[in-house]
Amino acid sequence: MSAVAQHTFDQFLRADRMPHIWCPGCGIGTAVNCFVHALQKTNLPLEQVAVVSGIGCTARVAGYMYLDSFHSTHGRALPLATGLKLARPELKVVVISGDGDLFAIGGNHFIHAARRNMDLTVICVNNFNYGMTGGQLAPTTPQGARTTTTRQGNPDTPFNLPALAAACGAVYVARWTVGHVVQLQRAMGEVLSKKGFTFLEVISPCPTLFGRLNKLGAGVDMVQAAKERAVIRNGADPKEADITMDSPIVCGKFLDIEKPTYLDRIGLTPTAASE
Amino acid sequence: MSAVAQHTFDQFLRADRMPHIWCPGCGIGTAVNCFVHALQKTNLPLEQVAVVSGIGCTARVAGYMYLDSFHSTHGRALPLATGLKLARPELKVVVISGDGDLFAIGGNHFIHAARRNMDLTVICVNNFNYGMTGGQLAPTTPQGARTTTTRQGNPDTPFNLPALAAACGAVYVARWTVGHVVQLQRAMGEVLSKKGFTFLEVISPCPTLFGRLNKLGAGVDMVQAAKERAVIRNGADPKEADITMDSPIVCGKFLDIEKPTYLDRIGLTPTAASE
Amino acid sequence: MTEHSDVLTGAHFMNGDEACAEGALAAGCRFFAGYPITPATEIAETMADRMGEVGGVFIQMEDELASMNAIIGASWGGVKSMTATSGPGFSLMMENLGLALMTETPCVVVNVQRGGPSTGLPTLVGQQDMMQARWGSHGDYEIIALTPNSPQEMFDLTLEAFNLSERFRLPVLVMADEVVGHMTEKVVIPAREELKIVNRKKWQKSDDKHLPYRADEDLVPPMAAMGEGSFQHITGLTHDERGYPGANAAVQDALVRRLIDKVRKYAKTELTRYEAVEMDDAEVVIVCYGITSRSCLRAVRVARERGIKAGMIRLQIVWPFPDHLIEEIAAKARAIIVPEINMGQIVREVQRAAGGKCPVHGMPIPGGAMHKPEQIVEMITREMQ
Amino acid sequence: MTEHSDVLTGAHFMNGDEACAEGALAAGCRFFAGYPITPATEIAETMADRMGEVGGVFIQMEDELASMNAIIGASWGGVKSMTATSGPGFSLMMENLGLALMTETPCVVVNVQRGGPSTGLPTLVGQQDMMQARWGSHGDYEIIALTPNSPQEMFDLTLEAFNLSERFRLPVLVMADEVVGHMTEKVVIPAREELKIVNRKKWQKSDDKHLPYRADEDLVPPMAAMGEGSFQHITGLTHDERGYPGANAAVQDALVRRLIDKVRKYAKTELTRYEAVEMDDAEVVIVCYGITSRSCLRAVRVARERGIKAGMIRLQIVWPFPDHLIEEIAAKARAIIVPEINMGQIVREVQRAAGGKCPVHGMPIPGGAMHKPEQIVEMITREMQ
Amino acid sequence: MTSPGGKPAPTNTRSKVKMVPNVIEARCKGCGYCIEFCPKDVLAFSDKFNAKGYYVPVNVKPEACTGCKMCEMVCPDFAIYLVEDEKAAAEVPVKVKAAEESK
Amino acid sequence: MTSPGGKPAPTNTRSKVKMVPNVIEARCKGCGYCIEFCPKDVLAFSDKFNAKGYYVPVNVKPEACTGCKMCEMVCPDFAIYLVEDEKAAAEVPVKVKAAEESK
Amino acid sequence: MATDRLEIRVTGFGGQGVILTGYILGKAAALFRDQNAVLAQTYGPEARGSACRADLIVSPKPIDYPQVARPNILIALSQDGYTTHKKFIDPEGIIFYDEELVHPDAESPVFHASIPATRFAKEVGHKIMANIVMLGFCTALTDLATAESMEKAVSGSVPKGTEPKNLNAFRKGYEYGTQWLGSRSTGNGHKDSPYLRK
């Protein structure tokens, strides 16, 4: 291991694994940074927080946090997290993964976990493409955008993630860009302390692939552009939050309601299942 | 093969396989009957209509229709139908399957096919449980209902299928019960002649399992009860069409819009891919 | 007859699927995630009814992919967990069976085999997933698979499967079949204190950083549950002792060899388990497993009645395959016959292990029915001529 | 260098994945459904770029389950179809690979193998899915698997895979690996008219009802596409000649035996394909396949330079396994060595087929790197002592 | 195709001739849908069971049938359909060649 | 835990003491987020690259820093954080025992 | 006739309690009479709308091969079940049937015994208990099981709370059987069966 200096937040991180694998200008690290700031503020005991991820650039988050963490397989973070939560209800189980992982291959688990109002927090870093495998089409890729599997422009129409989450039963739904560090941190604090199925979409640049393929400049340019396109509309109907290549990006907290959660409904009190 | 008499509609059926496997009083046959009546009215050339199903009692439909038909695996009717449609765009490809097949194991394919506005017609027979395997919990089972895997009552909250279909991008969404033979037939005619992703939910009794477990009487009682609970609200927001054990069952055509379909967007004209 | 309201004891007339569920509960299983499929559904149904009574959790997931992952998650929550399925669902579990193997997650997967391939014969018997049990997931691994031949053994071997999974930290397979799953027989459940229950070696909290993949001499690392303060990172990527990804051949070599060796090391001892019938002077030996053994047993009895020196080895653990046992038998026998309800799977292993020392014949049938004992008697008789 | 705007010809410097895609296009593949995964992604990317040019359809599906089913659907639409993946995706395809086998659907599945199990080593080489290729789906079947060792063979054998899949009506596997997929070499593509292209036997419209599973003497039934007016019913259930489900052992027996026999029947002829190097007087024989053969080739050359009579058999078709070939070699050789980038898979087949006639040694490494030629030379040398 | 038990109703146009329901007993599972859905109470259960053991419906008020085809459309078993009145009462089953016999 | 390059800012309360950013050069990938997001233009790229070859930021207007922590929160690489002003300019990297050394 | 291995088949519609019928017989043998018993149930979508079946083997010795080859006893609760299986029955055996649901085949060489089980069941509470009535009848007519073991098995197998009603049903059938036995010289034209209680 190389010499590393000590950052204020290194206690939350596996500092011995820094620098991380993310590209220069990738926004994933910023999302993690906000998460760590939020986590610190919640005062949750750290051994009671677990991170579960799937596979992808974003999913690597699990391996950089000094928390119990599980880097599962592509698309399967949610069912794994479900098992973990039901076995150990006292844990705060946070799923952090990419849009491809959660909504392409993992889409079924998402809609079912949301339907059940399973007690999980889901943070999706949406970079509009598959980073890990090299910039292919994602179910979030805006129509017309170029990816390595749609070089002529994407003919597909993407999911609107907040709308899908809301339609399926999530009790908290929000979207921010990595440019909104203050709001993002606040939202992360909120999902960390709310029970039931909570969903936070984080719009983040992938300069290496989506940025390069669509000539959007460096990471910092993409963050700035997204922030400029952002329109904050708390409480808006998430259906109006579609994203195209040049539309405004509607951000804000769209939903924050109370509803019996899965644990409530099966009467599972923390410590019931774990011995 | 036993002696069989000739029914007016036997030309649409594999009469040599009658009687079919469905239980006395099962509503699936009525749905098929309406489909056949509708098909006859559309005047579509029969060799240009293909039925694809998954696995389940409903999915057996594929084997009883005298059409090109594919009885695939559990949950996979939609991707198989997608491949078939893209290879042979001139075919009208109709997916007929159960709620468990399309929305439990097959849920991901449903949301993605709807998102793409893939040119497929989906007819889902919803009997609120898994018929084929003996009456287990389905993602449509109303909260509190008894199934063989929730004998104390279902703690889960079910999907509202029309709402999910609409949220994901379907261009036609309707719901009828098998008691509504006239409307059902008409709706089937409509989905057969519309392009893009069209969705029709058919509420149907499974007296053998769901009926018995929940003491709902014979099939005919269940059909009558459903028809009585039905409230026809064409154009209603499907979000308001949740079903509980005793709520009204909101029926009607909820959505019927025009939008470029997947074939439109990739510029695939019938006969392009097939030689 | 029931002594506790939670775990059953005493004699019961129950089917194999129910016995399997009871065996799991007796072993301490307190989490079941599953998805209905004939002929394994009754396991889920029994679990759904019983979990509440024993303070565990049952959940029906959206599919088998989810079920497999849920039991992995639960196991890392410190709870013994299981799922049950049949061929199609088993195929869907293959990817994440690999995750369980790679992350050394104790759990039990039951496959009540039916006829295949594909949807095949959902309600009829097969033993066609035996090689899939060993090779169905991508990448290299060794696995443990047990083959019960009665409801009683559905209880016993499911319990044993939990013990082995906890002992060796890996998913253990119970490879049952439709006949065993659906047949009802007397099942005797010993009192709780008479049952041997194995629990995983637990991580002991200390000042040192937890190295989740530092194995002890037995090649098995102690395990911490999530939430116990070990701050562990678990990944399906190739990883070092710290659990950190290491994308190179050296890390792969150390990890994968250990994963394999921790099973191979015990293949000839703890992991050899079989029943020998009339083997003392057997000239023709039947090697079989699972339900087929009940046709074979009858055949051996009939053959003996006719004065033919037939014997039978019934494997209760098929994987790891007992090469040494077969080698020994092949050195003495005139011929080995391997009836299976498949087109020749385990017979290949027997042939390999026999190494040409005696002829080895399969008796393949592709499912839907058991072997008729007379057919086997005929085959034995032919080999004696 | 390009002569047609559609299918490439002439000499190119391209990587194995691209060559695979071009081989498929040359074979007439006009439908590709896939899901990205390292190291197979470039196949999908090439297909995405090229399908439009040749008038075919590329679609990226939501996962590998969907991809596998989409190519089945397309094939029944009358279009040659393919998907490509690596270990984790291959595992996910297993259930519906079985559907393709059961419904006798011609299609091609490429697995560019990486290190496993689980997510393992996504960017590094492995040959660990070789047994999975044979046994990964539930139920009984036989399958065909080819193993290219260069970009040129990625082209040639992918084309051949299509020909075999059309000929025998079943999914054919191209079992490549990360090194072959990612390495760039010269690939020479013959002119269109020089390529041998096989197309499925087509159903001929007649007054008789179409019996979709009435096989000809070659055990392969002619095939109607959907939409051609044959009004066929296709199911993954056990079915009779009419394609109707038949839930009993007799229907199963007839169907499954034919599915298996249609491959086994040709195992010694059309389906045996290998390259022999220095075999005339070889005393130590290396049996290998895929990329490993390139370490082995070097080793054989070095051994020969040192006066050691080493030879090599490189299998281009691994499944069905050429028992007869190995038997023959085992009868003559002093020893057989089987280096594989796995912990011992095909070596078991070699051992079984050799039947004790000569010692058979594996040279297992669990992935992440190729064998160093020197190690193999050393092993050869040891066997000659 | 042969038409048993009377000429089947022309299916595309509402028929002018007097129609009555005809039951294919071998297919009927006695669910009672047709009886329940008939707006004119034309049908009622008979007191005899068919070969499978199901009680099948009979026309008890054939004269009341308006030819609305409710019974035909609602029958889940393709066991009832309208025929011209003349021989309405008698079902004359005709052996249809099963596929495997005709191959 | 040792605190390099000055005492880290108390993280839970807004600090009263004068703070400035400190860059861990070995981690920095030169993305410019911190420079772009600093509301006071405290940071700018230096003209030297680090061991990996990335150009890292330096404090060009340390006196302007308000301690808002924008740079700290936005940095995707955990490469910049606030320290008390005293030694702000110099990064003094400290070897942290890597896990495998400390086992 | 005392035989090593007695094979019993129960057939009917789904929902008639076919499996339960076999289960109770098996349980009585396995748990209360020190016999060995194997019950196999035939599942299947093909059985959805029609026949459903349970096969039981009872033997004093351990049962190796668990499948029924030629049933000695058939209990037919539906016409379809009767028609399908009558031909497989041991000619020395007995066919029991519900006389209101099955038209017996006059040609059959097998001994037949019938009871209006469904009617009796309705009388004691609900037609769903026809199978239990039938069990009482069979118990009376044969040495399949003792009435005592059967009553235990019935109580231990039916849903909680329904035990008394079911025992009534059982006894109803048993009584009818005892009478039947007494008056059986009036016979039904079929030849005798060695399985009939002497």
Added chain:
Amino acid sequence: MATDRLEIRVTGFGGQGVILTGYILGKAAALFRDQNAVLAQTYGPEARGSACRADLIVSPKPIDYPQVARPNILIALSQDGYTTHKKFIDPEGIIFYDEELVHPDAESPVFHASIPATRFAKEVGHKIMANIVMLGFCTALTDLATAESMEKAVSGSVPKGTEPKNLNAFRKGYEYGTQWLGSRSTGNGHKDSPYLRK
């Protein structure tokens, strides 16, 4: 020095055209000079934010074992790539580097040759072409490939429309290399390499 098997490694950041550099060299050999060439590229998430690499083997004979053991040539386009790989280079070989991106190691026993490739690339159009400039330089200094085959390979490998600019970049590097060769007696202190064009 004529060798049977020449091993070349190119390293740099993702996005610098590392793979393309190897590809052009390989293509020139395989398609335009009747040689055999194998290009292997190292992929990997671990390479996301840092080094990326291409390995090329060129040989007049068919290439069996395709992996690079000890590269004879290193082309380093980034500091990280240089630092990581310099130690694996054949001491008789050459290290080429961009003098504005890499601080060379004065201790290295390997012969070094540098060019301000990125600056030149900017001069002829865009810094993205630094790798092409570098290729020109390498072509001039060694017998790796002929200028003609390289120009063909460059034209055939770069995006349509960018050929002229890239050829300019190539020539810029090539010219600089020719001058460099002429003036190399002024040397850089390292010993000579047999791979240098005589």
